[in-house]
Amino acid sequence: MTATDTTQAHMLMRSILQRIATGPELSKDISLDEAREATVAILRDQIDPVQAALFFIALRMKRESNDEFKGVLDGIREVVDGVVADVDHVLDIADPYDGYNRTLPAAPFLPPLLAECGLHPVSHGLDAVGPKYGVTHRHVLQAAGANVDLDSRAAAGRLSDTDTGWAYVDQASFCKPLHDLIPLRTQMIKRQVLTTVEVLAKPVMGKQQTHFVTGYVHKPYPPIYAMLARHVGFNSALFIRGVEGGIIPSLRQDGKYFSYHDRGEEIGVDIHPDMVGIQQALRAVPLPEDLPKTTRPGDEIAIAVDIRDTALAAAEAGMEALNGKQGVTYDSLVYTGALILKHMGMQDNLGEAGEAVRAVLDSGKAANRVK
DSSP, rough: OOOOHEEEEEHHHHHHHHHHHOOTTTTTOOOOHHHHHHHHHHTTHHHHHHHHHHHHHHHHHHHOOOHHHHHHHHHHHHHOHHHHHHHEEEEEOOOOOBBBBSSSHHHHHHHHHHTTTTOEEEEEEEEEOOOOOOBHHHHHHHHHHHOOOOOHHHHHHTTTOTTTTOOOEEEHHHOOHHHHHHHHHHHHOOOHHHHHHHHGGOEEOSSSEEEEEEEESSHHHHHHHHHHHHHOOOSSSEEOOOOOSSOOSSSSSEEEEESSSOOOOOOOEOGGGGTOOOOOSSSSSSSOTTTOOEEETTTOOOOOOOOHHHHHHHHHHHHHHHOOOOOOHHHHHHHHHHHHHHHSSSSSSHHHHHHHHHHHHTTTTTGGOOO
């Protein structure tokens, strides 16, 4: 980094803030290139943290344009340690980075299940980030004995390993400059553009195609995710309206997903658990009643679940489901597993896809891939 680079970054940020932080009526959008350059400068620690925070907050307050979303994502992608795995197709699974705090997460066990079904899934996340600071894929997989500290290359190598076929890669490994912003994001408190776009960082890709799966809650997000997924070259994408914003729909109510193929327009589809033969009284895996509660550092008002004990409970339930034990976790894996198999063209309809997933779970073979 040269003094000239730093000076230019300061001048760019000054110009941007003068335009985006002038109130709800006078603020102006910036270009894709400006958003990208500003993000790269922040990630390279060329921008004062106060100005960096103001940049993200001002974008959110005026509402990000599509070009601003794309530009920030492009800036992240410039510093991602991305690799191409030695497999034709990679399935990129992005569950909420801020985790779960109202239900027991089952989605961390979808990658080994789908690997046994013949896919090459990679999930990614991190240890803790707001606004929920909940139980994440990293916590649960670590509690189950899986390796959660792989770098991108080691993760990619596992996808072509017939004994595993799946991997988890942490943001601390594949995009350390972004991970280093977590303290600043904690100080900002509220969601901002990074929360939306970081899940599309694309750390591991396939030789021919890469497919994206994520969840959402609020209606405006599927078009935004679809636009961004096409922008970074995901060949297909599946956006599931899931519990706590995750990729597993409610097990007892009508649901919905959006998807696209060949980078085409996204299409919405209504679904119901009985389409995969699920009859459940519960919408998701409940938290065990005996879990201890705790408070988050710096937030003594919000009561949260104890991360370690919740992760251990989720790991136990997940491994039991992978070994064929029926119940709410088992049904959660069947539902989303069926949605993904159908989306990937491996089954013609959800009913057949559900039966295919049940057969794999009942065999217990997917449990052997958790390592």
